Amino acid sequence: MRKGKLLVAPAISWLIFFFGVPMLIVIAVSFASRTPYGQVIFNFTLANYQRFLEPLYIRIFVDTVFTALLTTVITFCLGYPLAYCISKLPHKWQQPGLILVMIPFWINFLIRSYAWVVILRSQGLINTLLLKLGWIVQPLPLLYNDYAVMLGMVYALLPFMVLPIYVSIEQLDHRLLEAASDLGAKPFTAFRKVTFPLTLPGVAAGSILVFISSLGMFVVPDVMGGAKSALIGNLIQNQFLSARDWPFGSALSIVLAVLALVLIVLYYKAIQKQEGGANNEEKLA
Amino acid sequence: MKKNWRSSALFAYSLAILAFLYLPLLILTLYSFNDSRINAVWTGFTFKWYVALLHNQRVLEALTNSLMIAAVSTFVSTILGTMAALALNRYTYKYKAVINGLLYLPILIPEIVMGLSLLVLFSQTSVPLGKVTLILAHITFCLSFVIITVNARLEGMHKDLEQAASDLYATPWQTFRYITFPLALPGIVAGALIAFTLSIDDFVISFFVAGPNSTTLPLYVYAMVKRGISPEINALSTVLMFATISLIIIAQVLQPQHTSSKKEKE
Amino acid sequence: MMKKSIGLTLVGLFTIALLAMGCGGNAAKPSANTTEKSEKQVLNLFSWADNFSPEVLAAFEKKYNCKINYDVFANNEELLAKIQAGGAQYDLIQPSDYMVSTMVKLNLLEKLDKTKIPNMKNIVKPLQAPSYDPTGDYSVIYTWGMTGIVYNKKYITETPTSWSDLWNPEYKGRVILLNDSREVFGMALKKNGFSNNSTDKDQLDKAFADLKTLAPSILAYDTDTIKQKFIAEEAWIGTMWSGDASFTYKDNKNIGFVIPKEGTLIWADTFAIPKGAKNKELAEKFINFMYEPKISAQNYEYIGYNDPNEKAKEFHSKDFLSDPMLKVAVDDVKQGEWLKDIGDGLTLYDRYWTELKTIK
Numbered sequence A: 001m002r003k004g005k006l007l008v009a010p011a012i013s014w015l016i017f018f019f020g021v022p023m024l025i026v027i028a029v030s031f032a033s034r035t036p037y038g039q040v041i042f043n044f045t046l047a048n049y050q051r052f053l054e055p056l057y058i059r060i061f062v063d064t065v066f067t068a069l070l071t072t073v074i075t076f077c078l079g080y081p082l083a084y085c086i087s088k089l090p091h092k093w094q095q096p097g098l099i100l101v102m103i104p105f106w107i108n109f110l111i112r113s114y115a116w117v118v119i120l121r122s123q124g125l126i127n128t129l130l131l132k133l134g135w136i137v138q139p140l141p142l143l144y145n146d147y148a149v150m151l152g153m154v155y156a157l158l159p160f161m162v163l164p165i166y167v168s169i170e171q172l173d174h175r176l177l178e179a180a181s182d183l184g185a186k187p188f189t190a191f192r193k194v195t196f197p198l199t200l201p202g203v204a205a206g207s208i209l210v211f212i213s214s215l216g217m218f219v220v221p222d223v224m225g226g227a228k229s230a231l232i233g234n235l236i237q238n239q240f241l242s243a244r245d246w247p248f249g250s251a252l253s254i255v256l257a258v259l260a261l262v263l264i265v266l267y268y269k270a271i272q273k274q275e276g277g278a279n280n281e282e283k284l285a
Numbered sequence B: 001m002k003k004n005w006r007s008s009a010l011f012a013y014s015l016a017i018l019a020f021l022y023l024p025l026l027i028l029t030l031y032s033f034n035d036s037r038i039n040a041v042w043t044g045f046t047f048k049w050y051v052a053l054l055h056n057q058r059v060l061e062a063l064t065n066s067l068m069i070a071a072v073s074t075f076v077s078t079i080l081g082t083m084a085a086l087a088l089n090r091y092t093y094k095y096k097a098v099i100n101g102l103l104y105l106p107i108l109i110p111e112i113v114m115g116l117s118l119l120v121l122f123s124q125t126s127v128p129l130g131k132v133t134l135i136l137a138h139i140t141f142c143l144s145f146v147i148i149t150v151n152a153r154l155e156g157m158h159k160d161l162e163q164a165a166s167d168l169y170a171t172p173w174q175t176f177r178y179i180t181f182p183l184a185l186p187g188i189v190a191g192a193l194i195a196f197t198l199s200i201d202d203f204v205i206s207f208f209v210a211g212p213n214s215t216t217l218p219l220y221v222y223a224m225v226k227r228g229i230s231p232e233i234n235a236l237s238t239v240l241m242f243a244t245i246s247l248i249i250i251a252q253v254l255q256p257q258h259t260s261s262k263k264e265k266e
Numbered sequence C: 001m002m003k004k005s006i007g008l009t010l011v012g013l014f015t016i017a018l019l020a021m022g023c024g025g026n027a028a029k030p031s032a033n034t035t036e037k038s039e040k041q042v043l044n045l046f047s048w049a050d051n052f053s054p055e056v057l058a059a060f061e062k063k064y065n066c067k068i069n070y071d072v073f074a075n076n077e078e079l080l081a082k083i084q085a086g087g088a089q090y091d092l093i094q095p096s097d098y099m100v101s102t103m104v105k106l107n108l109l110e111k112l113d114k115t116k117i118p119n120m121k122n123i124v125k126p127l128q129a130p131s132y133d134p135t136g137d138y139s140v141i142y143t144w145g146m147t148g149i150v151y152n153k154k155y156i157t158e159t160p161t162s163w164s165d166l167w168n169p170e171y172k173g174r175v176i177l178l179n180d181s182r183e184v185f186g187m188a189l190k191k192n193g194f195s196n197n198s199t200d201k202d203q204l205d206k207a208f209a210d211l212k213t214l215a216p217s218i219l220a221y222d223t224d225t226i227k228q229k230f231i232a233e234e235a236w237i238g239t240m241w242s243g244d245a246s247f248t249y250k251d252n253k254n255i256g257f258v259i260p261k262e263g264t265l266i267w268a269d270t271f272a273i274p275k276g277a278k279n280k281e282l283a284e285k286f287i288n289f290m291y292e293p294k295i296s297a298q299n300y301e302y303i304g305y306n307d308p309n310e311k312a313k314e315f316h317s318k319d320f321l322s323d324p325m326l327k328v329a330v331d332d333v334k335q336g337e338w339l340k341d342i343g344d345g346l347t348l349y350d351r352y353w354t355e356l357k358t359i360k
Helices: A002-030 A047-052 A055-088 A091-106 A109-120 A125-133 A146-170 A174-182 A187-198 A200-215 A219-223 A232-240 A246-284 B005-031 B048-055 B057-090 B096-108 B111-124 B131-155 B159-167 B172-200 B204-209 B217-227 B231-254 C002-037 C054-064 C076-084 C097-105 C118-122 C163-167 C181-191 C201-217 C226-231 C242-251 C280-290 C293-303 C310-315 C324-331 C345-357
Strands: C041-047 C066-072 C139-152 C175-177 C218-221 C237-241 C255-258 C264-272 C336-338
Touching (some): A002 A246, A002 B057, A002 B096, A002 B111, A047 A246, A055 A200, A055 C345, A091 A146, A091 B005, A109 A125, A109 B005, A109 B217, A146 A200, A146 A219, A146 B005, A174 A187, A219 A232, A232 C345, A246 B111, B005 B231, B048 B057, B048 B231, B057 B172, B057 B217, B057 B231, B111 B204, B131 B172, B131 B204, B159 B172, B204 B217, C041 C280, C054 C066, C054 C280, C054 C293, C076 C097, C097 C264, C118 C280, C163 C181, C163 C237, C181 C201, C201 C218, C201 C345, C226 C242, C237 C242, C242 C255, C242 C324, C255 C324, C293 C310
Parallel strands (some): C175 C218
Antiparallel strands (some): C139 C237, C139 C255
């Protein structure tokens, strides 16, 4: 019992000081108001939270959550097979394989996004190629729309899904799968009933990391989306910069954090129900 | 790998994804040879940006800063984070649910909020802004990522091995060192990889807590945007990419042929 | 196995870092020695990237035996947020016009000792006492320009004359606007004959209604990479700053630039000294140095913006003086209206701006 507290103490104390205290400042500011020139004055008010309830902002929030969910689903679909494949590589190649996946993400995100613009714009790589081949007559609008934003988000967040899932798959006991096939299970059934449930911890971790990260994204909607969408990341960014309304920005951040936390707790409860089932099956096998 | 159509399809798919990940990098590399400062369209071939890069003291300084800060932040956050994950997973204690929630918050809060509030904290406590504040900030946002990743690994671990070890009179430390740690290692390494990745390309938080003369690479690049990012940055990225890939290949070649696998440990 | 390769990779990265330090360090060695010998002064400069000629900076360092730390920011609001949240240790910053008046109101700027900056007299008369700093006590202008319509002559044969030309249905999907609420709404307000600092709700409603009809035609909102988009010809027409237009023209000769008849906004980047700066005197020396005619010419030729230094004209190249984009701005300076800080109006603008962005 004490050991548990001791182990977790350094991380918790770190977070309490370097995160908790700044958060108290943010919470305090969320109840404050803004002077005409953008300074913060601390007179207690709920106006910022009330303002969030206006339809304009609710709509932005819903749009953002929807985009984040879609991003999570797509990165899951793309990432799981990749993680699986890496875990099936000869042992010597698994970890280089992981690093190979990570290397692009050590290169500055902004210039990678600009590279996508070069690829996708109407005079870009893809359109020039397709036009030359004669497959299209007019350049395709591949940029500055919701599809481009989705592409950018998935591109930015894929490693956060792949890594945790790989970590889970890698520790699978292969004898379980052998047992399943010995018992006559087809490969897909074995996957569905044995592999996938046992890798749920990784899937859960990856999904949460991707979902949360996509909520706050603002670079992708600006560069790939042509700054034509208002997602909550852009909205909050604006409050602290061009609108100089720190109180409203703080309130929005708190609301975002609380609502996301609620969603995560619900998700975890659902996962744990699944895991309970998987563990039972494991015990039987 | 079993040689059947399923494995081949999976392998082909993974190559396709890898191509998707590397396509922009290919373009980047190509444009590092572009004879145009503003680098909007291809105009001609030149090596001059690579030469300019070698003489660009400021960008090399920014690179060094980034690498150093990333290394330190990764190291500290991985250690603290692993400890915390172990505690969350192995022990029960009061307020466990609350602490769980607290650990998710740092990644839920938008970066600009975290950056500004950290700046306020540092200025109110008169901490001079510089490399130290950058490291402190980076560790803070990396911690949660490490904890979540390591925890995912620990969740899937067989508790019976540890049980068996303690039945055989192993001390908790021995259990940790010979059983838990090796089995958790891939998770810890994954956490470290994520932390490193986050730190090396962080912009928003770094902008607010950096001081004079402690520019990191992302800060340098982002600020260049107004006048157009010079192809020197493309050159730098190309060099980094090839250097890292070469390192991996060299490491692989130098490795002794291991026939033992983790299965033997089990 | 796992540890080894990761370890090797990290070691490798460290080696690169050390090599980099070696490369960069070699260049820095001479000055490092002098720092140890004499107490070298340091000037902490916080500005836009690539905003000074490196040769000019080196000349200043040599003349005054100091070192310049050149840190960068990408927009005014980030500058303000950082200075406002406290803890910034800069001696010289470069806020834009409206930001100067905001910072003065928030008491963030030092009063300049004009006796230390005699070369201030060299600034062209119309720009010496701009409305954002009428007494010139807090700022000295550095670069200036106007927002206008940029267009690609290859696709647009009729020269645009009015802001309403942006609404031409033939240009659908080829329009780019600056990603800035004050610029975009300022433009729409001017189109309707209002001031671009208006906080009158009716006027703003009218501007917003106009913008709503334009929204579907817009290819993108972009301030940072708008030059590249015009060079690559992704867009045909849009709003752009005069200095940027000059850059774009260098890489694509099809570009044209006009100041619409309704007038536009004029903007400036300035020098200012934040409150509590440690090296105020050195900062003032820097500003003064920048306005020496020969230095001015050298500097503005490099950065490619209009030179506000009257005395520098004789030192400028013919190309610079006849640059069509820059010339346009000089000729029409009377048509420009400075952006003012609109206080509470900012929240109103932000609301409209957010709504505009949600229109599909």
